[in-house]
Amino acid sequence: MSEKDFESLEKVLETYVPEAERREVRRLLFGKELKKLDFPQSAIDAAVEQDFDLKGYVFEASPEQLRPPRTVRVGLIQNKIVLPTDAPVLEQITALHKRVGEMVEVAAMCGVNIVCFQEAWTMPFAFCTREREPWTEFAESAEDGLTTRFCIQSTYYMEGNTGHPVFQTQFGKIAVNICYGRHHPLNWLMYSVNGAEIIFNPSATVGLLSEPMWPIEARNAAIANHCFTCAINRVGTEYFKNEFTSGDGKKAHNDFGHFYGSSYVAAPDGSRSPGLSRTRDGLLVAEMDLNLNRQVADKWNFKMTGRYEMYAEELKKAVQHDFKPNIVKE
Amino acid sequence: MSEKDFESLEKVLETYVPEAERREVRRLLFGKELKKLDFPQSAIDAAVEQDFDLKGYVFEASPEQLRPPRTVRVGLIQNKIVLPTDAPVLEQITALHKRVGEMVEVAAMCGVNIVCFQEAWTMPFAFCTREREPWTEFAESAEDGLTTRFCIQSTYYMEGNTGHPVFQTQFGKIAVNICYGRHHPLNWLMYSVNGAEIIFNPSATVGLLSEPMWPIEARNAAIANHCFTCAINRVGTEYFKNEFTSGDGKKAHNDFGHFYGSSYVAAPDGSRSPGLSRTRDGLLVAEMDLNLNRQVADKWNFKMTGRYEMYAEELKKAVQHDFKPNIVKE
Numbered sequence: 001m002s003e004k005d006f007e008s009l010e011k012v013l014e015t016y017v018p019e020a021e022r023r024e025v026r027r028l029l030f031g032k033e034l035k036k037l038d039f040p041q042s043a044i045d046a047a048v049e050q051d052f053d054l055k056g057y058v059f060e061a062s063p064e065q066l067r068p069p070r071t072v073r074v075g076l077i078q079n080k081i082v083l084p085t086d087a088p089v090l091e092q093i094t095a096l097h098k099r100v101g102e103m104v105e106v107a108a109m110c111g112v113n114i115v116c117f118q119e120a121w122t123m124p125f126a127f128c129t130r131e132r133e134p135w136t137e138f139a140e141s142a143e144d145g146l147t148t149r150f151c152i153q154s155t156y157y158m159e160g161n162t163g164h165p166v167f168q169t170q171f172g173k174i175a176v177n178i179c180y181g182r183h184h185p186l187n188w189l190m191y192s193v194n195g196a197e198i199i200f201n202p203s204a205t206v207g208l209l210s211e212p213m214w215p216i217e218a219r220n221a222a223i224a225n226h227c228f229t230c231a232i233n234r235v236g237t238e239y240f241k242n243e244f245t246s247g248d249g250k251k252a253h254n255d256f257g258h259f260y261g262s263s264y265v266a267a268p269d270g271s272r273s274p275g276l277s278r279t280r281d282g283l284l285v286a287e288m289d290l291n292l293n294r295q296v297a298d299k300w301n302f303k304m305t306g307r308y309e310m311y312a313e314e315l316k317k318a319v320q321h322d323f324k325p326n327i328v329k330e
Numbered sequence: 331m332s333e334k335d336f337e338s339l340e341k342v343l344e345t346y347v348p349e350a351e352r353r354e355v356r357r358l359l360f361g362k363e364l365k366k367l368d369f370p371q372s373a374i375d376a377a378v379e380q381d382f383d384l385k386g387y388v389f390e391a392s393p394e395q396l397r398p399p400r401t402v403r404v405g406l407i408q409n410k411i412v413l414p415t416d417a418p419v420l421e422q423i424t425a426l427h428k429r430v431g432e433m434v435e436v437a438a439m440c441g442v443n444i445v446c447f448q449e450a451w452t453m454p455f456a457f458c459t460r461e462r463e464p465w466t467e468f469a470e471s472a473e474d475g476l477t478t479r480f481c482i483q484s485t486y487y488m489e490g491n492t493g494h495p496v497f498q499t500q501f502g503k504i505a506v507n508i509c510y511g512r513h514h515p516l517n518w519l520m521y522s523v524n525g526a527e528i529i530f531n532p533s534a535t536v537g538l539l540s541e542p543m544w545p546i547e548a549r550n551a552a553i554a555n556h557c558f559t560c561a562i563n564r565v566g567t568e569y570f571k572n573e574f575t576s577g578d579g580k581k582a583h584n585d586f587g588h589f590y591g592s593s594y595v596a597a598p599d600g601s602r603s604p605g606l607s608r609t610r611d612g613l614l615v616a617e618m619d620l621n622l623n624r625q626v627a628d629k630w631n632f633k634m635t636g637r638y639e640m641y642a643e644e645l646k647k648a649v650q651h652d653f654k655p656n657i658v659k660e
Binding site for chain 1: 348500515542642645
């Protein structure tokens with residue numbers, strides 16, 4: 001069983017583990033059982049015809065007397081590159097726009113309000129080659145570039161000196177924690193402190209090194225911050241014409257490794273959706289009642305019990321050059 | 331399959347999933363495959379005779395030229411209460427001392443350097459009853475109480491106003507993040523900022539609510555902070571004579587729920603040990619080379635890239651009464 005052929009954890013459990021035990025296994029791995037979303041037949045047919053994974057789940061909250069449910073549907077899209085990495089740049093971009101555009105159409109059929117793509121979705125993940133050309137040609141103006149015009153969405157990519165902005169939309173307060181940012185629990189916290197109800201994490205990550213971390217980090221952030229998190233990873237293996245090394249002493253190679261997809265949504269109550277495929281393009285639709293955030297906060301109180309004033313003071317001390325760690329010696 | 335009868339996730343995978351797929355499943359769930367520790371036959375026999383789970387794994391680091399391996403063995407002990415909760419207090423304590431003492435003897439046979447017990451291990455988890463008597467009688471002086479004299483160890487339970495102390499021992503720098511403290515990523519971080527190489531989390535937590543969070547939180551902390559974490563949970567179901575409620579609108583009951591054990595060790599590279607049993611007493615021995623912390627830090631750089639100065643400033647603002655969250659409106 002090669003790493004690239006392994007379809008998904010969920011598939012293996014479904015194939016081999018008997019129903020009674022599987023229910024317990026799913027509870028431990030995924031939390032509360034989620035209802036599946038019903039999609040129109042046209043959406044299901046389109047996903048089959050266009051050969052991508054289509055999944056949908058509902059995160060429910062309890063009904064309340066004074067607040068109506070705040071239901072929103074988000075779509076996570078993971079996709080392979082379409083053309084080889086040495087095809088002309090504009091053709092590569094156009095092919096990706098077409099492919100992802102089709103998937104967005106299906107998302108619309110599924111009633112999705114907010115869609116989030118994988119990191120750097122309009123290009124191959126060429127950073128690994130450490131070459132400049134032709135990859136810098138994929139860069140676009142965030143204000144009026146091809147892709148912005150294609151999407152007609154607000155910008156997600158911000159400079160690193162603007163703090164942790166949260167975008168108030170008609171579907172709730174959302175934030176975007178890009179790729180490597182998921183490794184820092186404090187990034188997630190800061191978005192949450194600014195009021196984020198859903199935090200997206202568009203990512204591009206490969207193989208053996210990060211895969212066991214993948215189901216942990218965004219999910220921990222949903223738990224710790226009483227919010228929803230959406231982790232989206234690129235899928236597929238991308239071949240580059242010029243071989244390159246990865247600074248790990250291994251031989252030069254023409255691909256960065258297998259991007260393992262496995263996009264998922266995590267909820268504040270510790271539950272999560274199954275992941276999309278490790279090998280196929282996919283659209284994951286999650287319907288969530290944002291009231292769940294408040295309800296879980298009322299039950300667990302992590303945000304209320306967090307000693308942020310103390311942390312602020314301790315961190316401030318910790319970054320001083322003469323910081324003395326609090327170590328008790330024997 | 332009742333929740334109390336479900337032995338462990340690991341057992342189900344072993345029973346039903348074929349070897350080729352199981353290897354991939356284990357990689358996704360547990361990370362790098364760990365070598366099992368060899369124990370003396372006397373230790374294995376003692377665990378069988380005394381009816382507890384005994385497991386042992388090795389977390390290896392790469393050999394280095396200038397630093398020798400810094401190998402340490404830790405033992406995690408999870409245990410049921412021994413006598414009914416209405417037995418005389420001293421008899422309950424003595425029975426627990428005897429039981430845990432036997433397990434510590436086995437830990438010693440296994441070459442354990444540091445042992446950590448579950449939270450409040452010398453008593454039933456009686457807080458759920460909200461009664462004072464006789465439970466307050468289980469309280470002891472941390473300096474010369476029965477249990478301290480029994481253990482002749484340094485104190486773990488500190489007042490909440492002493493920050494996040496780290497204890498420098500001959501086996502490495504260790505810290506203790508007690509029970510609910512595991513829900514706060516910043517608690518783990520602060521111990522790490524103070525230099526902790528192993529953070530223990532002695533816990534007592536039950537059933538349906540927290541179990542899907544259990545494998546996530548301590549493991550995320552090991553990843554995020556480039557250190558080892560040891561999560562230990564109480565095991566068994568404890569019956570109390572007087573019924574009590576849990577403030578959740580449900581009927582009064584005589585037990586708080588099933589403490590699900592499942593103690594485990596997580597490493598900075600995203601790998602973790604299998605968990606101990608959900609139903610049986612257990613000793614988990616983990617041998618770890620503390621150099622792995624530094625090696626993973628060198629590879630992933632989370633501690634180097636954490637923008638602690640910015641976080642300190644943002645947190646300081648966030649706790650002010652006139653804090654204005656950074657929200658961009660449409």
